[in-house]
Amino acid sequence: MSRESQGPYHRTKDVACVHGDFPLEALLLPPDANIFPWEMDGFPDQYRGEDRIVYGHWGNAVEDMNGWPLPCAKPNRTYGIDTIAKGVLTAMRFPDGKIFQSERYQLNQAGS
Numbered sequence: 296m297s298r299e300s301q302g303p304y305h306r307t308k309d310v311a312c313v314h315g316d317f318p319l320e321a322l323l324l325p326p327d328a329n330i331f332p333w334e335m336d337g338f339p340d341q342y343r344g345e346d347r348i349v350y351g352h353w354g355n356a357v358e359d360m361n362g363w364p365l366p367c368a369k370p371n372r373t374y375g376i377d378t379i380a381k382g383v384l385t386a387m388r389f390p391d392g393k394i395f396q397s398e399r400y401q402l403n404q405a406g407s
Contacts (some may be wrong), residue, residue, distance in 0.1 A: 309389040315352035336396070339373035347372040349387060354380050366394060 342348060356364035357380040364383050367375035374392075378385040384397040402407045 307389070309347065311346040312349045315350060332380055339367075339369060339371070339375065342371050342373050344372075347374065347389065349374045349376060349389075351377040353373070353377050356381055356385075363399075368392075 299347050304311055306312070314385055339348065339350065339353075350373065353367070353375045354377050355367040355375045358364055358381070364378035364381035364385070366378070366387060367373075374387060376385045376387055378396070382399040382401060386395045387393065388395065
């Protein structure tokens with residue numbers, strides 16, 4: 296896919312992948328490079344659409360009882376996969392929702 300053809304989201308029959316959060320009514324429109332998906336009111340909790348939505352940049356990982364970061368999966372079919380602040384890179388596969396994660400790396404004192 297060329298850089299010019301990339302829009303603010305990627306949508307398949309199984310999932311819509313967005314950058315941070317997204318004006319979800321825009322899923323009804325063709326991708327528009329002028330849509331900026333930051334700080335949308337009510338997202339992800341108030342999402343009620345039919346699409347499964349995967350998003351990043353929220354830092355809302357859920358830690359298991361051992362402190363391992365997992366995606367923030369909500370009953371409304373939203374999946375926050377930003378676990379990098381916990382030292383783990385996360386991806387999900389759809390339609391089965393399988394989670395893929397890197398090994399944990401140590402952040403330096405500056406946080407990068």
